[in-house]
Structures are given as C-alpha cells and as structure tokens.
Amino acid sequence: MTLPADAVLRAPHLRGARALFTTRAGGIGAAPYDSLNLALHVGDEESAVRRNRDLLRAEMGAPLAAVDQIHSAEVHVLPADGPVPVIPADALVTSRRDVALLIMVADCLPVLLSDAASGVIGAAHAGRRGLLDGVLQRTVESMAALGAVPSRIRASIGPSICGDCYEVPAAMQEESAAVLDGICARTRWGTPALDLRAGAVRALELAGVPASAVAVEAPCTLEDPRFFSYRREGTTGRFAGVIRRA
C-alpha cells in the first residue's frame, strides 16, 4: 500500500528539498479520524496512526523526525547523526539527508523552509501562541547557526485557517497585533479575526527571509474538507507538513 496522489500537495516553491503537505485522504483511520491521521495524541487507534506514519515514511523514503508539539517557540536542532529523540518543541531543523522533518497541524500553520545552498531545512508548527512567541524567528536563527543564510531561505506555508475564518475575541486580536503587525483581519461575517499567514510572513521577514521568498498559496482548512480542521470538527485528526533534503 502506498499513498494515492490525492493524499499529498507538493510544495514546489522550495529548492534543494522534497516538501509536501498531506491531506486526510489515503490512510486507514476510521471516523472522525478518517483517514490519514498522523497524530498519536488525539484519541485515534495507535495501530492506525502507526500504519499511516509508515505510509508517509515510505512516501518520503526516510524515517520521520517529529516533536512533542506544545505551542511553544522551542526548536529542536537534530543531532548530527544517530537516532532522533522526540522532545517537547514546535520546530525541527537539520542538514541531515537521512531523515524527514514532520510537523502536524489542523488549522495552525505548517511552515516548511529550505536554504538550498547550505542544505539546511526546517519545519515549524506556527499557531497563534507560537507565532507571537517567535517560533518562526527562532527556526530561522537555528537554521542560520547550521550555515543557512536567511536572505536565501525559501519558505512555504501550507493548508491552515485563513484570515476570513479565524475569529478571535477583540482583546486577543489587540494583544496579538501589539506583538506582530499585519496580523489583524476581519471575518467575512465582520467580526475580529487574525490572519496567521500574514503574521507568519511578517515574522519571517523580521528574521531576514524576504516576503517574496514565502509562498502562501494554500487552501483554508476550515473551508476545505480535504483537510482536518480542529475548529470545524473538534475531535479530529492531524495532517502534516513534511520536508527532506533532496
């Protein structure tokens, strides 16, 4: 069994890496995790999640390195070789060729990054909290520590909740805008909202990655039933952003 074509969206904007986002198609999970749920912590059958991860591992041709995601700004720089421990963090960075970096989301932003010249790649889970706490800036800093040059990095923001849909209380909007300008939005029904994608572009820009190097063409998870959406469904699975050096 391999993943069907509709199980993955390529991120062709990145260079020097194979990068993709999964959908909910092509796995073996039962409702409400149907079918390609990749997260162990959401109540799904562990055997189904393991099988789904095996499918993704085969698709990437390498073991998957994951983190225990905690909505933080912590970055896990992988050891230079050997086994990769799973630690609490929300981003992964490496120049290794023998592993694929895995980030899981269902409305939060999966952000994949690559500097082709240095061979340094990264993957980040950027929800509201992590974004405001600087997870993307810290990811770029960690990539730079391995030899990447921020102005050379390309980034791809995957399927995530859009600014027209992500309603928040007015006070939360205000607090968020004080940290990251450009993040304010309004829902299409006219209430306060956050545009996390615009916030991510701004955060990357603050870290030295040009806005023109960030691709944000991606479906909205709340609107597009091909993806798991926590806001839409509550109890649901997680899809992934995954990247490996070419």
Ligand SMILES: [Zn+2]
């Ligand atoms: Zn939307």
